[in-house]
Amino acid sequence: MEDFLSRVLYFAEKGYPLPVAYKKAKEVSRSVKDSYELARRLILSYYSLSGKSYRKKVREFLQKGVRIVLPEWFERELDGIYDIEKLKDSFLDRVIWIRVNTLKADEDKVIKSLENEGIILEKDKDIPYAYKVVKGDIRSTTEFKEFKVIIQDKASMAVIEALKPEKGELIFDMASAPGIKASLIMALTDNQSELVVSDVDRERLHKEIKFLHDVGVNMDKVHIIHQDSTSSSVIKADKVLLDAPCSSTGMISNEPTVLLKLTKQRVNELSELQKNLLNKALSISSYVIYATCSLLPQEGEYIVKEFNAKPPLSFASSNSLGNRFIPYLHQSEGFFISKVSG
Known part of the structure; x- marks a missing residue:
């Protein structure tokens, strides 16, 4: 060992x-x-x-x-915002959330099949299609292998709940890979929205295209752009989703190697990138959902405070600038979500 x-x-x-x-x-x-x-x-x-x-x-x-034990500077930034001991304890838990991929299967039939296989699920009270896995290995099921079930954290689903995609809308996902949120947009609109996806990493974009195809997204409705979205070629969209590149400190429980790469300098660099991306997003649409999988206000509240920002959700914790998902309160990853206009 x-x-x-x-x-x-x-x-x-x-x-x-x-x-x-x-x-x-x-x-x-x-x-x-x-x-x-x-x-x-x-x-x-x-x-x-x-x-x-x-x-x-x-x-x-x-x-x-x-x-x-957290890096000293990181713990100082979090102190006063979170209960540090409860936060550390929450990192020991791995909470898995799923949704049924309605582009490929009927929700009731899939849930019944999973329960027959011994998977115990708990339906969420806030997001009607979200289920918490209470017991069982969801990855070993046929439904997961056939893309009828998608593992997606509740906070990640909440980002799309905040976006409120509608059929016929042109939606720009500025930093879309790996495509989990893009696939949910298409599922909620029955493949009837127009989606522009972009990413700066060509390899990640290729993987996203394969994933979207595998989960049943109508690729005729998807426009793919390899670009740095700070200088995006997209001019106008009905709505913009900016799930911005971030420190990923909200997902330490599932990916603890985040701690090994975490530095204050890197967070400062990401904050600057997030500001630039948000400014670009607001030049494309007056309806922008800004989100980061981060516990740090430097990647959340501090980014949106110069704009007209407000919490888009009636659940999760909230302040005047947005909603926060807190691992030990919501049994989810840590996320910041805000609806922003210029």
């Missing part, structure tokens, strides 16, 4: 997301059952480990167990 976890840690430090680091470690070292959860907790404990080598860090972790 020490060898295997040491390799996971090595690949995580090299910048690989946890699922990739885990897979690479498995290719060269034997793993044991349930070792993914152990690897996740190891990365969450990274800043509590004093060992100089990977092996010493792993040995300390196996002896002392999980102890979540």
Whole structure:
């Protein structure tokens, strides 16, 4: 086990997301059952480990167990906004949310089939098509493998609830990859909205195109642009979704390697990019939904405060500038969502 976890840690430090680091470690070292959860907790404990080598860090972790320590500057930024201890505790939980892909299947039939397979679900009270997985491995089901079920966090679905897509609208998704939100837009409009998707990363865009095709999106209704959206070629749209590139600190529970890459300088760089993207979005439409999967106000409230911003949702926490999903309150990833106009 020490060898295997040491390799996971090595690949995580090299910048690989946890699922990739885990897979690479498995290719060269034997793993044991349930070792993914152990690897996740190891990365969450990274800043509590004093060992100089990977092996010493792993040995300390196996002896002392999980102890979540955040980078000092990061904890200072969060202090006063969140209950830090509750936030740390929430990182230990992995809450999985799903929705039925109505472009490929009937919701009632899929839910009944999943329940017959032993998957226990809890229907959400805020978003009618959102379900929390209470028990069972959703990824092992036929429904998941056939794209009849899509794993999507509740907060991510809430972004599209805020957008309120309608049939016939031209909607511009400025930073669209990997395409989960774009697919929900098309599902909610029965493939009858016009969607422009763009991303600065060509490889991610190619993966998004394949995903949208696999989940049943009518690709005749989708216009694909490889671009830096700060200088977008799109001139006008009915609505703009800006799910902006961010620090991803809202998804630490599911992707703890975020902590290894997190620096104050990087957050400042992302904040500047977010401001530029938002200014561009507002030149394209007067209806903009701005969202980030971030716990930091530098990527949320501080970005939208210079504009006419308000919370678009009647659920989740809210302030005068937007809604916040807080992991320990909402059993979701951390998100900021705002409706912005110039």
